[in-house]
Amino acid sequence: MLVGITILLVFQLIGEVTAYFLGGFVPGPVIGMAMIAVVLTLTGGKPVLEPAHRQTLDTSRTILANLGILFVPAGVGIIQHLDLIRDRGLALLAIVLLSTVITLAVTVWIFILVKRLSGGYAND
Amino acid sequence: MTDGLWVYLATSPLLWLAATLVVWLAATGLAGLSPGNPLLNPILFSIAAIATVLCVTGIDYAAYFEGAQFIHFLLGPATVALGIPLYEKLSLVKSNLLPLLAALFVGSLTAVGSTVFFSRLFGFTPEVVASLAPKSTTAAVAMAISSGLAGDPALTAAVVVLTGICGAIVVTPMMNAMRIKDYSARGFAVGLASHGIGTARAYSVDPVAGLFSGIAMGLNAVLTSLIVHLFL
Numbered sequence: 001m002l003v004g005i006t007i008l009l010v011f012q013l014i015g016e017v018t019a020y021f022l023g024g025f026v027p028g029p030v031i032g033m034a035m036i037a038v039v040l041t042l043t044g045g046k047p048v049l050e051p052a053h054r055q056t057l058d059t060s061r062t063i064l065a066n067l068g069i070l071f072v073p074a075g076v077g078i079i080q081h082l083d084l085i086r087d088r089g090l091a092l093l094a095i096v097l098l099s100t101v102i103t104l105a106v107t108v109w110i111f112i113l114v115k116r117l118s119g120g121y122a123n124d
Numbered sequence: 125m126t127d128g129l130w131v132y133l134a135t136s137p138l139l140w141l142a143a144t145l146v147v148w149l150a151a152t153g154l155a156g157l158s159p160g161n162p163l164l165n166p167i168l169f170s171i172a173a174i175a176t177v178l179c180v181t182g183i184d185y186a187a188y189f190e191g192a193q194f195i196h197f198l199l200g201p202a203t204v205a206l207g208i209p210l211y212e213k214l215s216l217v218k219s220n221l222l223p224l225l226a227a228l229f230v231g232s233l234t235a236v237g238s239t240v241f242f243s244r245l246f247g248f249t250p251e252v253v254a255s256l257a258p259k260s261t262t263a264a265v266a267m268a269i270s271s272g273l274a275g276d277p278a279l280t281a282a283v284v285v286l287t288g289i290c291g292a293i294v295v296t297p298m299m300n301a302m303r304i305k306d307y308s309a310r311g312f313a314v315g316l317a318s319h320g321i322g323t324a325r326a327y328s329v330d331p332v333a334g335l336f337s338g339i340a341m342g343l344n345a346v347l348t349s350l351i352v353h354l355f356l
Contacts, residue, residue: 005201008201008204008205009200009201011204011207012200012201012203012204015204024272025272025349025350025353026346026349026350027203027264027265027268027269027272027345027349028200028268029199029200029201029203029204029264029265029268030203030265030268030345030346030349032203032204032207033203033204033205033206033207033210033342033345033346034207034346035207036204036207036208036211037207037208037210037211040207040208040211041211041214044211056208057208057212059205060205060208061208063198063201063202063205064202064205064206064208064209064338067202067320067323067324068148068152068166068167068320068321068324069144069145069148069167069170069195070195070196070198070199070202070263070264071167071171071199071263071281071284071285071288071320071321072144072147072148072167072170072171072174072192072195073144073188073189073192073193073195073196074196074199074263074267074277074278074281074282074284074285075167075170075171075281075282075285076171076174076175076178076185076188076192077185077189077278077279077281077282078171078175078278078281078282079175079178079179079185080185080278081278081279081282082179084252084279088246088248091246091248092256092283092286093286094242094246095239095242095243095246095256096259096283096286096287096290097290097294098238098242099235099238099239099242099259099260099287100260100287100290100291100294100317100318101294101298102234102238103231103234103235103238103260103313103316103317104291104294104295104298104299104313104314104317105298105302105313106230106231106234107227107230107231107234107312107313107316107317107340108227108299108302108304108309108310108312108313110223110226110227110230110231111223111224111226111227111306111308111309111312111313112223112304112306112309113223113226114222114223114226114227115220115222115223115306115309118222118223120220120222120223121306
């Protein structure tokens with residue numbers, strides 16, 4: 001657990017430092033995410049690194065299995081915007097609903113269209 | 125005497141940290157009573173319960189956040205941890221590379237573009253538009269993008285959660301109505317549009333959908349942080 005969380009934090013730190021030098025264009029944790037995926041791919045299957053690998057995977061699964069609670073503190077911040085919700089809440093809800101439905105439809109159509117064109121359903 | 129204790133506890137980080145954990149556990153227990161019912165979403169329930177308590181007792185958000193920040197902080201390492209499913213499922217990513225990349229680019233542009241378009245149409249200020257633009261990405265990333273664009277991260281967080289819950293509620297009936305049977309496509313769409321909350325929903329429907337949802341959430345976090353600059 002301790003090794004796993006340390007590795008995640010170190011990758012976040014490297015990501016933040018990289019983000020700083022890139023001028024904050026991409027958030028640090030996102031760079032850390034891309035880096036850890038690349039590093040795991042390069043180092044996977046090396047016996048020396050196996051314990052660290054296993055711990056990183058275990059810690060990550062625990063965190064991701066409880067991902068929902070991490071949104072709660074930020075979400076409660078809604079109480080700072082009660083006036084905006086009262087005055088424009090319906091408009092906000094309409095934007096979120098419209099945009100989400102359109103995005104879901106477009107994404108699923110493109111996925112299926114390109115999968116069909118590239119022969120992804122050939123075995124079905 | 126009890127007034128003194130309340131004042132003491134209400135301003136200490138311990139109370140709100142413990143309260144957030146207890147409310148969350150209760151909310152997940154409640155959601156377990158009716159599995160798959162998106163209206164019993166534990167995130168929505170927890171936020172509503174805590175927000176109500178704070179409003180009734182007159183505790184301000186800064187005092188609450190003193191305690192809750194320890195949970196909030198984990199959003200950073202959790203975002204890094206999203207790299208692990210990407211690594212583990214690399215073969216699935218490779219075998220679906222073309223549809224995945226096409227859906228990622230078009231979907232990501234649609235998510236940001238439609239949000240910016242509708243929020244300008246409804247006459248929102250540039251600060252609110254910037255706060256809404258990254259709403260399809262996971263909270264940590266969306267808040268970082270929003271503050272980089274001079275938006276308000278607290279508003280972003282609330283809208284991100286709303287987007288997640290909205291997607292989690294509409295995805296199954298909508299995809300059924302559209303007669304989409306490919307769970308990799310359904311999962312990818314909900315992960316792209318509704319990040320971690322959509323992914324949690326996808327996993328509860330189908331394991332393949334959950335997997336593709338997680339992949340979409342990770343990739344869309346990267347892409348949105350780049351393309352958002354095209355619109356704002």
